Amino acid sequence: MSNALAPWRSPLSHALHRNRSQPFSRYLQLATITPDGYPANRTVVFRGFTPQGNALKIITDSRSEKFQQLHHSPWGEICWYFSQTREQFRLFGSNEALPT
């Protein structure tokens, strides 16, 4: 496994830093797929990067629909707009549930 940072990681860190005066810069949208194949989207809070650096930490309740959906299909997409620097990030990836 490579220790290299993903290409989006440094630009995203910069955006977080440059938009740090706006607390809502840590809100992003997370889209998942329902068992019926429909999209499901909602706002969540960014809680930092994982120690390896190439994944985002998001906290939720294991009883939530998003958790159940990610269990069924681990694929999701985030969309994150930084209003101060007017940048949008869209990242597609899969869930890796971490123990609490």
Ligand SMILES: Cc1cc2nc3c(=O)[nH]c(=O)nc-3n(C[C@H](O)[C@H](O)[C@H](O)COP(=O)(O)O)c2cc1C
């Ligand atoms: C500003 C904001 C931040 C939120 N942050 C989180 C979060 O970090 N984790 C979370 O589970 N839900 C968060 N929510 C609530 C979700 O948007 C969503 O309504 C809830 O988790 C239920 O989603 P689900 O039924 O698709 O699982 C947040 C809502 C708002 C408006």
